[in-house]
Amino acid sequence: MIKELISGHLVPRESFVFGFADLHGLLNDKFEGYEYGISIGKRLDDIIVDDIINGPTIEYYNHYKKINSELAEITGNIHADLQREGIDSLPVEPTISTGDDSYNEEYLRTLTVDISHKMVATRAGLGWIGKTALFISTEFGPRLRLVSILLRKDPGIDSFPVTESECGKCNLCVVKCPAGAANGKLWNTGIKREEFFDPHKCREKCGELAYKKLKVDARICGLCVSICPYGKKFS
């Protein structure tokens, strides 16, 4: 029943992936009682992503802002439908913005928010984490934006969590990263982000490129998204 309810909001259906995650022991106390999640990913436009191979473009910047609002609207609508069915849920924003209270010193120090959409996605069995810390979906590679909805009750999990990387020896994103943020180590659920990827180096370079190329105050690059062969495979 929940599957049909969600599917009804994902139009066109082929541009989306979704799955259910068991999050026991993975969320902090703020989310007490929420032990499950829905992960939703919306495919990015291939022409726009192919075009950022030499740096961010204004089309990419506008595209990701548009998908963020679309995903926020979709999760809001799913949440409302679930409430009507008596199912308690909590939609999580696609990203944070400068106007957000969580955009504070703690965030700037850790570059970590309360809910990692990538973690919900791996738990939902939708893919793994690549060498530049992107979520690589089995359907669209890293060419997607993610969002999550937390639930108190099991929605009917029918997949297995992914626990390790499938990037193997591929190092294309590591070499292409203009920040030199990754060291090539493979991800698994026991490794911390900082052991294979420096988010501060990435953020600094994203800010630099956004200003230089687009004259905007934003953190945007996307070269790792564009170069990944898993994404290209489907374009």
Ligand code: B12
């Ligand atoms: C902080 C942040 C950044 C920071 C830091 C990036 C980073 N890689 O950590 C900065 C500003 C640099 C950044 C940049 C970008 N970001 Co950003 N960012 C976020 C944000 C807001 C929070 C992520 C966070 O809290 N990280 C903390 C760490 C600890 O968690 P994590 O990296 O999400 O996931 C780790 C753990 O969860 C763990 N893990 C995964 N599964 C499991 C399972 C278990 C059991 C355990 C224990 C652990 C575990 O492995 C992961 C890697 O170490 C998310 C939105 C969100 N709420 O998730 C978007 C998000 C990660 N960003 C995204 C994107 C697209 C980008 C950019 C490409 C932006 C751009 N347009 O150019 C760049 C490229 C970044 C890159 N190569 O990673 C997408 C990623 C999509 C994808 N395919 O992966 C997200 C999910 C936004 C979205 N709604 O889609 N970002």
